[in-house]
Amino acid sequence: MRWPRRLRPRSLRSRLVLIAGLLATSAVLLCQFAGLTVLRGWLTAQVDDRLSHFRPPDVVYEDIAAGGVPRPPEPDHALPSDYRVFFYDEDGNLLPASLGSVDATGPRLPRRVADLDLSAGRPSTVPARGDTGSGWRVIVHPGPGRAQAVVALPLDTVDGATAKLLWLSLGLGAAVAAGVVVLGNGAVRLGLRPLTRVEHTAQHITAGALELNVPVADPDTEVGRLGLALNTMLDRLRASLRRTATSEARLRHFMADAGHELRTPLTAVQGFAELLLAEPDMPDRRRREAHVLIARNAERMSRLVDDLFLLAKLGDTPVPHREPVDLLSLAADAIATTAVRHPGRAVTLEPLAGHPGGPERGLDIVEAPGDPHQLAQILGNLLSNACVHTPADSGVRVRVGAARTPVGRSALGGGPPLPPGTPVCVVEVADDGPGIRPDEAPHVFDRFYRAAPLGQGAAPGCEPGSGLGLAIAAAIATAHGGRLELDNHPGEGCAFRLLLPDSAAVGGGDGEEVLR
Template sequence: MRKFLLRPATSLRRRLVVGVTVLATLAVLTSQAIGSVVLRSWLLDRVDQQLAAFHPPAPVYADALRDDLPGPRTRPSVLPSDFRVYFYDSTGERLNHSMGAGRKSAPLLADSSDDLGMDYGRPETISAEDGDGSWRVVRYAGPDGMNAVVALPLDTVDDTLSRLLWLDAAVLGVAVAALIAVGRWVVRLGLLPLTRMERTAEDITAGDLDLRLTDTDARTEIGRLGRVLNTMLDRLQRALQEREASEARMRRFVADAGHELRTPLTAIQGYAELALRPERRSAGERQEADRVVAQNAERMSLLVDDLQLLASLDKEPSYRHEPVDLLSLAADAVSTAALQDTTHPVDLGPVRPPEGSAGTSELELVETMGDPHRLRQIVENLLSNARIHTPPGTAVHVRVGTARSGAAGGSGRPGRTSASPSLSEDTAVSIVEVSDEGPGLTAHDAAHVFERFYRADPSRSRARGGSGLGLAIASTIAEGHGGRLELDTAPGEGCTFRLVLPGEMIKPSAAPEQGARPSPGRSGGWGP
């Protein structure tokens, strides 16, 4: 039975039905067996009470001796009941005379009282002479050394138990049939949530990944299983979505990198073929060709450097770990920008405190821990973007200050975008803002501005902007320092890029780079 219940090929529903039926059958059989034993004991106690209440009187022994002799009998030897009385004389020999008669056979008694093996007054069960049935007998001592054995047949007890066994068998058969029928219905009803789970899982396997299990009651085992499976499905779906998004980004990255490299390579190849022609060219033409070749080679070199920098930042970024004065860093970047481009006025001021947060309206010393060269690269990149993507004469504002994270370092403000996760709520942060008064960006462009090779210019013109990797590099560096790069913009309202860094002396996520040389900050267009 155990092997049958544990066979792998048997369904759970069948095993439950069979198991419940077997257990119930064993319970019914046990109760019937106990009932039969108790009933037999009770009936035997009744017979024993009857035997104990029947004591042959002393004259009966004398009558038995006299009636045992040849001649006429003066008293009947038949009792008006099922009792039988057998006598043994003083020598222990069994007398031929007995009291009681009937159609039932007599008990199987020994011919000598010495061979009876019975204690006085203790009932015992013996078989009948013909082997059909049994008798309950008790031995009594009589006068003058005589003995008497009183017997009662157990036919009534045996018949009662036999009828009870037949009734128990019929009840057991009906109970087993009812258990199988009702058990299948109860088990099917109990396993209905599992059946729904099975159907939902089949639909999910067929491709409907948005389906979820409906039985999630935490008070039941199946409900808890459903909640765990839903959590697992959510994680698997997110993992698949992230994998698909990663593959899409990789394909787009490879395609964009190929597109960016194709143009300078085509220009270099064209002028190289032109140089190989046998026709004579003027010195001006040769100089122009050499200039274009050098310009495209430099452009390719910058693009490859950016790609290598992004790869190193993604894999094993190396940052210095030292105190950085963000106010001095911003001031140096503003001075450099003012010398490089006089068409865009640049000023330096304090960060305007957001509503509901503490702040100051004066410039203050703002320090953080990190790599000063990488952080300056971010600020110079943002200033270069502001100059390139706004009309001449557009003012650019650089602001430095401190605040509490939330409005300044979160994504709760409408129109704010970032490629990095939000900082913990209500913690001290250091902020460097680069804001312009240009045309701003649409919500679609703002949502993709930190992606690699993305440009807000649909024509992908290189007259304004670089390869589209600058903001991606800046965002990666900011995230490596435990901060993030944010953008607040709207059409006609300009752009405000905000570098948010931990205000406490928190070590960046990368190990310090010993003797590292800072790479020059380059503009990368509105996109990363």
């Protein structure tokens, strides 16, 4: 059944009350109908029993045989007050005389016995004469000869009892429906109170109160489980919104820093180009100097763009391929390249503290899976920073070895920390310079951040970097599943440590130590 749209209940509470009222009323009416049917059948059976045990007196049949009209019985054979007896003669005609009350009421019987659709000895119901009043229950008894007697009892008592019970059932159904609507409305309202609180909280959240949580009264109920699911969803949405806001802020900051870094060389290139155009008769020496400065600033922009592209690529794609990389040979090659660019710098290659091997025995080979070109870029950036940002007489030491990450050790680093006890291959670049200021050390791995060393120890004649070298190195280490850490000791120098996890490189033998 479909309700008209105008009458269809809109709230869940109204629907529950309506459904409960309909079900309760239907159950009551069904039970009353079953009781009514049983009662009417029982009362009718009582009437049939009375009919079956009643026989007209024999004197009545003698009167019919003698004169055709039965006489009223003697007091000893008087009929009960509610019985009516009708007779059909030997020819099958209905006799006008009958026994019992002589009022106008009575069963509607046919004129001919042939039209009487009754089986001998089996009660049946026939309508009342003139369709007035209740029906009659009748039974046929054969008499002497071919005469037949029809005994009838009215069903007034049966119909009256069933009618009263029917009205009682209807009244009881209406009372039950009204009670269910009134009491059920309060019960459903009380039961749905937690869901109502969830609804109100959801409305406040929709209005902008994103910090709210859905109240959970009982987590074992359906509403409680719904509240827990909604709270979990809200926590994830809030975390996603925070990540989105942080990402947008970092993107805006990154774009501002990138624009600031590109603006300086672009301004220089534009200025020198305008100078060349404005002074076509410029002396050759000044013209060559302008060309050199334009080329230098263009190269600086090119390096900056390449670094930005590399950072974006590292953030979007995994390491292209992995192969066993000999970190000792990689460190030796990086030291050789640094010696060419910084010929006066003392750079040494040493074993990691506690790692077996030394000048007498030679350094052990330490291999880690990775991309040799990207790992070489990390070592190149670390050695370049150590040479550029420390005094010329400061020593630089490169240490290679294998270890395990310690428990409870916290160090500044780029990328997530490794679990304690993880076997790692280590390449450490340490210097004897002034170190980094404590307030700047946590930001050295940020993009476009330039930490000023303590004192004025930077190598002369070196132009400032873009602030992307350590960010690139940390991103490469993270892409390899490792980490780039910083141990800073203001006034005594600092050490950058590359950790690359490799279970095959550190198997728990004698060549293993715990990082300190």
